[in-house]
Each structure stands twice: as C-alpha cells, then as structure tokens.
Amino acid sequence: xxxxxxxxxxxxxxxxxxxxxxxxxxxxxxxxxxxxxxxxxxxxxxxxxxxxxxxxxxxxxxxxxxxxxxxxxxxxxxxxxxxxxxxxxxxxxxxxxxxxxxxxxxxxxxxxxxxxxxxxxxxxxxxxxxxxxxxxxxxxxxxxxxxxxxxxxxxxxxxxxxxxxxxxxxxxxxxxxxxxxxxxxxxxxxxxxxxxxxxxxxxxxxxxxxxxxxxxxxxxxxxxxxxxxxxxxxxxxxxxxxxxxxxxxxxxxxxxxxxxxxxxxxxxxxxxxxxxxxxxxxxxxxxx
Numbered sequence: 001x002x003x004x005x006x007x008x009x010x011x012x013x014x015x016x017x018x019x020x021x022x023x024x025x026x027x028x029x030x031x032x033x034x035x036x037x038x039x040x041x042x043x044x045x046x047x048x049x050x051x052x053x054x055x056x057x058x059x060x061x062x063x064x065x066x067x068x069x070x071x072x073x074x075x076x077x078x079x080x081x082x083x084x085x086x087x088x089x090x091x092x093x094x095x096x097x098x099x100x101x102x103x104x105x106x107x108x109x110x111x112x113x114x115x116x117x118x119x120x121x122x123x124x125x126x127x128x129x130x131x132x133x134x135x136x137x138x139x140x141x142x143x144x145x146x147x148x149x150x151x152x153x154x155x156x157x158x159x160x161x162x163x164x165x166x167x168x169x170x171x172x173x174x175x176x177x178x179x180x181x182x183x184x185x186x187x188x189x190x191x192x193x194x195x196x197x198x199x200x201x202x203x204x205x206x207x208x209x210x211x212x213x214x215x216x217x218x219x220x221x222x223x224x225x226x227x228x229x230x231x232x233x234x235x236x237x238x239x240x241x242x243x244x245x246x247x248x249x250x251x252x253x254x255x256x257x258x259x260x261x262x263x264x265x266x267x268x269x270x271x272x273x274x275x276x277x278x279x280x281x282x283x284x285x286x287x288x
Contacts, residue, residue: 082123240264
C-alpha cells in the first residue's frame with residue numbers, strides 16, 4: 001500500500017512540474033519585435049533606378065520631378081514604450097547591437113529584428129534618425145560591426161573627412177533634364193582638428209504612436225513603419241526647390257551644400273523636434 005501511495009505522490013508531483021513548465025512556455029518572459037520599413041513616395045514603394053524609365057518618379061510641391069538611384073539612412077537609439085508609460089531602451093548605447101543602416105537596395109536591411117524584448121503591451125516607439133552626438137564618432141574599436149557596416153564600399157555612410165557618420169545618403173536625378181541629385185545629411189563640426197566643437201546637430205528623435213498595441217509574449221509582433229520620401233522636398237517644415245550651382249542657396253549636390261541648406265532636408269525627414277516629431281515616418285500597422 002505504501003509503495004502505491006509513493007508512486008501516486010511521485011506521479012502527482014510530476015504532473016505539477018509539467019503543468020508549471022507548460023504555463024511558463026505559454027507566457028514567455030521575452031520575445032522579438034520586427035521593425036518593417038517601407039520607403040515610399042506618398043503611398044508608392046520606391047523602386048531605385050538610373051533612369052526615369054526604371055525608377056519610381058515623384059513630383060514635389062514645387063513641381064520638380066525626381067527619382068533615386070540610392071537611398072540609405074541610419075536608425076538608432078530605439079525605445080519602446082509600454083501601455084503603462086514605462087520605457088524599454090534597446091541597446092541605445094551600443095551601435096553594434098542597436099543601430100541599423102536601412103538600404104533600399106537591400107530588402108533584408110528593411111526588417112530590423114529587436115531581440116529579447118520583455119513581454120507586455122507596447123503603445124509607442126521612439127527612435128533616432130541618425131546617431132546621437134555622444135556616439136557619433138568613427139570608433140572602430142568600440143563598435144567594430146557598425147563601423148564596418150557603415151564604411152563598406154556599397155554603404156559609405158561615413159564622412160570622408162572622418163568626424164562622424166552620414167545619417168542619410170540619397171543619390172538620384174531631378175528635373176526634365178535629369179540633373180544630378182546628391183543629398184547627404186549628418187552632424188557637422190566646427191573649429192580645427194583636435195579641437196572640434198558641435199556644429200549642426202542633424203540627429204532627430206522620432207516618436208510614433210502605434211495603431212494598435214504590440215503584444216510581446218507568445219507572439220513576436222511586427223511594426224510596420226512607412227518612410228515617405230515625398231517629404232524630402234515637400235515636408236511639413238520646408239518646401240524645397242532644388243538648384244544646381246555654386247551659390248549659397250544651391251542645394252542639389254554635396255560639394256556645395258551649406259549647413260543651412262542641409263538642415264532644411266534634415267527637418268523635413270526627421271522633424272524639427274518641436275512642432276514635428278515624426279518627420280517622414282508613420283505607423284501603417286502592427287501585426288501581432
């Protein structure tokens with residue numbers, strides 16, 4: 001009889017362990033979130049190309065046609081806000097783990113996978129367009145993976161003069177005669193080598209409310225983010241007319257960009273941080 005009772009107790013204990021494990025499996029403490037970027041002109045996904053017969057052509061508010069042959073930008077400093085208002089920072093001080101180069105020519109780069117996000121409901125996402133000033137140095141030792149990615153021949157997201165990273169890199173053509181369009185943005189420095197100070201801070205912080213809460217736990221949700229490059233020339237802040245030349249107001253190629261002209265593009269793409277905190281970005285959906 002005692003032997004049967006012992007066997008029953010062992011069986012009941014085993015069932016409790018299995019039940020507890022099953023409950024833990026049903027409610028994992030963490031899962032992934034995927035950020036899915038769709039780069040568009042208004043509602044049309046951009047196709048890159050070296051001619052208007054191949055590429056997606058857009059017309060700006062100032063009636064200039066333009067299209068892109070190259071389109072890249074950096075996303076970093078990602079923070080996820082829970083339904084209760086608490087914030088989860090995702091490797092915000094580690095460019096190797098928490099920064100991404102979005103490259104329209106590379107479909108895999110358009111999906112950024114955030115690992116080990118604590119389970120819960122998330123209502124908002126915040127991220128940087130570019131790299132915040134305290135990390136914006138070309139540090140090969142501290143962040144070798146991001147340094148290599150940004151400096152690769154087919155990426156080239158570093159300034160040639162070596163002070164920091166490019167935040168956006170756009171190449172293409174504009175106008176009826178297909179003049180060259182080359183718009184690069186990033187923070188600038190002032191002074192002399194060894195004694196540089198901050199010039200224009202081109203980093204912009206983006207805040208987006210999710211269309212529905214992202215439910216992290218038994219599922220790994222996907223957040224769909226649209227980046228509307230119609231805003232490059234026809235933004236909430238500035239309506240820009242492109243011009244090629246050597247004057248201070250000319251803005252179509254980087255060798256003659258002034259910081260004043262560049263900052264207009266920056267404010268259109270990333271917002272001015274006060275009246276506009278979303279720039280060209282919006283949430284089109286959440287897949288739970």
